[in-house]
Amino acid sequence: MMNDDGNSLLKKLTQQEYQYGFETKIDQDTVPLGLNEEVIRLISAKKEEPEWLLEWRLTAYRHWLTLTEPSWAKVTYPPISYQDYYYYSAPRSKIKKPQSLDEIEPEIRETYKKLGIPLEEQEKLAGIAVDAVFDSVSVATTFRKKLSELGVIFCSFSEAVREHPDLVRKYLGTVVPYTDNFFAALNSAVFSDGSFCYVPKGVHCPMELSTYFRINAKNTGQFERTLIIADDDAEVSYLEGCTAPQRDENQLHAAIVELVAMDRANIKYSTVQNWYPGDSLGRGGIYNFVTKRAKCAGFRSKVSWTQVETGSSITWKYPGCILLGDESVGEFYSVALTNNYQQADTGTKMIHLGKNTKSTIISKGISAGHGQNSYRGLVVVGKNADNARNYSQCDSMLIGNQCGAHTFPSIEVKNQTGTVEHEASTSKIGEEQLFYCRQRGLSTEEAVSLIVSGFCREVFKELPMEFAVEAQKLLSISLEGSIG
Amino acid sequence: MEQSMLKIKDLHASINGKEILKGLNLEIGPGEVHAIMGPNGSGKSTLVQVIAGREVYETSGTIEFEGKNLLPLMPEERAGEGIFLAFQYPIEIPGVNNTSFLKSALNSIRKYRGMEELDTYDFLEIIREKMKLLDMSEDLLTRSVNDGFSGGEKKRNDIFQMTVLDPKLALLDETDSGLDIDALRIVANGVNSMRSPNRSMIVVTHYQRLLDYIVPDFVHVLADGCLVRSGGRELALELEDKGYLWLENSKEQSR
Numbered sequence: 001m002m003n004d005d006g007n008s009l010l011k012k013l014t015q016q017e018y019q020y021g022f023e024t025k026i027d028q029d030t031v032p033l034g035l036n037e038e039v040i041r042l043i044s045a046k047k048e049e050p051e052w053l054l055e056w057r058l059t060a061y062r063h064w065l066t067l068t069e070p071s072w073a074k075v076t077y078p079p080i081s082y083q084d085y086y087y088y089s090a091p092r093s094k095i096k097k098p099q100s101l102d103e104i105e106p107e108i109r110e111t112y113k114k115l116g117i118p119l120e121e122q123e124k125l126a127g128i129a130v131d132a133v134f135d136s137v138s139v140a141t142t143f144r145k146k147l148s149e150l151g152v153i154f155c156s157f158s159e160a161v162r163e164h165p166d167l168v169r170k171y172l173g174t175v176v177p178y179t180d181n182f183f184a185a186l187n188s189a190v191f192s193d194g195s196f197c198y199v200p201k202g203v204h205c206p207m208e209l210s211t212y213f214r215i216n217a218k219n220t221g222q223f224e225r226t227l228i229i230a231d232d233d234a235e236v237s238y239l240e241g242c243t244a245p246q247r248d249e250n251q252l253h254a255a256i257v258e259l260v261a262m263d264r265a266n267i268k269y270s271t272v273q274n275w276y277p278g279d280s281l282g283r284g285g286i287y288n289f290v291t292k293r294a295k296c297a298g299f300r301s302k303v304s305w306t307q308v309e310t311g312s313s314i315t316w317k318y319p320g321c322i323l324l325g326d327e328s329v330g331e332f333y334s335v336a337l338t339n340n341y342q343q344a345d346t347g348t349k350m351i352h353l354g355k356n357t358k359s360t361i362i363s364k365g366i367s368a369g370h371g372q373n374s375y376r377g378l379v380v381v382g383k384n385a386d387n388a389r390n391y392s393q394c395d396s397m398l399i400g401n402q403c404g405a406h407t408f409p410s411i412e413v414k415n416q417t418g419t420v421e422h423e424a425s426t427s428k429i430g431e432e433q434l435f436y437c438r439q440r441g442l443s444t445e446e447a448v449s450l451i452v453s454g455f456c457r458e459v460f461k462e463l464p465m466e467f468a469v470e471a472q473k474l475l476s477i478s479l480e481g482s483i484g
Numbered sequence: 485m486e487q488s489m490l491k492i493k494d495l496h497a498s499i500n501g502k503e504i505l506k507g508l509n510l511e512i513g514p515g516e517v518h519a520i521m522g523p524n525g526s527g528k529s530t531l532v533q534v535i536a537g538r539e540v541y542e543t544s545g546t547i548e549f550e551g552k553n554l555l556p557l558m559p560e561e562r563a564g565e566g567i568f569l570a571f572q573y574p575i576e577i578p579g580v581n582n583t584s585f586l587k588s589a590l591n592s593i594r595k596y597r598g599m600e601e602l603d604t605y606d607f608l609e610i611i612r613e614k615m616k617l618l619d620m621s622e623d624l625l626t627r628s629v630n631d632g633f634s635g636g637e638k639k640r641n642d643i644f645q646m647t648v649l650d651p652k653l654a655l656l657d658e659t660d661s662g663l664d665i666d667a668l669r670i671v672a673n674g675v676n677s678m679r680s681p682n683r684s685m686i687v688v689t690h691y692q693r694l695l696d697y698i699v700p701d702f703v704h705v706l707a708d709g710c711l712v713r714s715g716g717r718e719l720a721l722e723l724e725d726k727g728y729l730w731l732e733n734s735k736e737q738s739r
Contacts, residue, residue, distance in 0.1 A: 431539075431540060433575050433577065435533075435539070435559060436571065436574070436575035437577070437589075438537075438558065438559035438560045438563070439536050439537070439559050439562075439563055439568075439569050439571075440563060440585075440586075440589035440592075440649070441560050441563040441589045441590075441593040441596065441649070442560060442588060442589060442592050443560055444560075450577070450580055450585070450588065451577055451580065453579070453580070454578055454579030454628065454629075455578065456579070457579035457580075458579070
């Protein structure tokens with residue numbers, strides 16, 4: 001009987017269509033299909049980049065050619081033909097450089113409206129500066145003035161290359177070198193745009209910084225690159241959120257995020273990821289192969305990653321922290337939801353190198369439909385990392401009988417003074433729990449949403465307020481009609 | 485008897501092909517408190533769960549509530565109609581605040597009844613009053629639903645929910661189990677405060693002890709899926725005196 005009930009839940013769950021599936025019509029400015037040195041030169045030229053950056057791209061590309069795609073993740077997908085993608089596209093602005101939101105194409109603004117995040121509203125709302133990435137090029141940057149008064153640089157990556165080449169050159173690839181992995185090398189060769197942020201010494205950034213990514217051009221791989229540097233005693237909170245329109249072809253997305261925290265600096269990086277997950281049969285959807293890493297370079301520096309992953313057909317993502325500075329702190333809070341045929345292989349790496357370093361990992365995986373959810377984590381305590389401490393907690397929740405949850409924790413301790421703790425649990429939304437809620441008058445959907453948000457509470461409370469609300473909404477949407 | 489509130493006719497219920505209720509009949513008038521007693525596995529819990537709409541059971545027969553057939557209704561609709569089940573084992577929902585859970589529940593039920601939803605202020609006013617009645621400590625409101633509650637706290641929380649949701653038919657499933665004598669008195673107080681000419685109750689219990697506190701108008705004995713004997717308050721005492729075995733022996737006669 002329980003099985004029947006579970007199955008009917010599943011049926012409804014899998015019928016949930018992606019709400020944000022629409023495509024905006026905008027002229028695309030693309031380079032030829034496929035990838036070779038010419039394409040890279042073209043991308044670099046279009047962006048009017050300095051010679052050193054072109055050379056860096058080419059070196060990365062040549063290195064990429066020597067690599068093979070990794071296959072260790074617990075995900076399956078047909079082979080990717082890297083020559084069948086376009087590696088650059090930019091919306092063609094009628095007006096060269098928009099000075100305000102009024103100058104942005106109405107279609108783009110409409111897109112954001114459909115997503116419920118109108119820029120003009122956000123501008124008015126409690127101090128969120130928005131660097132909106134539409135396809136590959138930034139189209140809007142707000143609150144620039146206020147930030148620049150404080151010396152905070154927050155702009156698109158391309159702009160940073162033009163305006164602050166020394167900073168970019170100093171930090172680019174220092175956290176994720178192009179040799180790091182297959183997708184990192186690819187990104188380094190062809191990255192299109194992204195965000196750049198530098199918070200100078202002693203400055204506490206007065207507003208949450210936020211970027212909305214969106215894939216729009218057909219067959220366009222997205223290769224964002226984000227670099228955030230918090231100098232001594234600086235503090236910044238960065239929000240990243242994204243959704244993508246519905247389409248049939250798989251889309252490759254290989255971003256890099258690098259964070260650098262100097263002495264006593266504090267970076268909080270929050271993500272709500274809602275790329276198109278594919279339809280109920282698993283067709284289409286985004287491949288999200290992301291390398292995110294922070295270097296806690298300074299004494300008592302702190303980096304906190306919070307992610308809510310509800311989208312993508314495949315997620316391959318391990319935001320980590322290199323705890324280099326003594327007494328530095330790394331945190332990872334994650335909710336990953338897989339529904340229908342989504343696959344997520346996600347987790348973190350905490351590399352303790354400095355003395356008295358501390359890390360916390362809280363991972364919540366939710367699997368529904370035929371979803372496969374894996375936590376993969378690495379905790380390393382280096383031989384000089386005296387008194388390093390790690391606490392890991394990995395909880396999985398199953399909805400229905402056809403999904404899977406897996407945990408792959410690795411722990412390497414090379415210093416006897418370290419303390420590493422790992423806790424794990426698996427639970428299932430049971431018929432009994434649902435009956436209890438429904439007997440109290442809640443619909444099945446309300447009950448599921450309630451139980452799931454309770455399960456994720458430890459992570460949601462780490463998100464900035466307005467983001468937490470959005471994340472909870474997203475989770476409810478993703479699970480709507482999941483049971484009953 | 486006036487127009488009955490609940491009328492159960494020839495109720496059968498089975499789970500995984502095993503029949504638990506085998507043609508049960510029961511009629512309950514408004515304001516009446518009926519106790520259902522019986523040995524382990526006789527189907528007492530099944531009866532109240534089937535009335536509340538638990539979907540794991542296959543059912544046949546009819547359950548009329550205020551003249552309306554309940555069987556096609558979903559559990560949340562039955563809750564909206566005014567049926568409340570106090571669980572034998574209240575479920576834990578980690579991470580979900582006890583107060584906001586109850587507020588969502590109350591507002592869902594109010595919505596079903598076409599009433600306006602309550603705002604936080606009005607809601608808190610209601611629950612403050614009910615909290616006193618059940619001697620609930622503040623911290624039970626801020627904790628997660630039943631998460632880490634003792635057995636007694638869970639039962640008390642369930643009855644607390646009942647007083648807030650204000651049902652027309654309350655089903656109490658072994659509410660006394662796991663309660664010490666002080667907690668039992670408090671819970672019984674809460675239940676008794678809800679007795680009214682418009683509210684009926686079914687009290688499922690193993691022991692007659694509970695019935696010293698919640699005095700029933702009728703006592704029924706459930707054995708092997710049927711009510712084998714019905715009577716007044718004195719039947720419970722007789723049962724306690726003679727045990728269920730006495731019933732087994734007398735079953736033949738009653739059939």
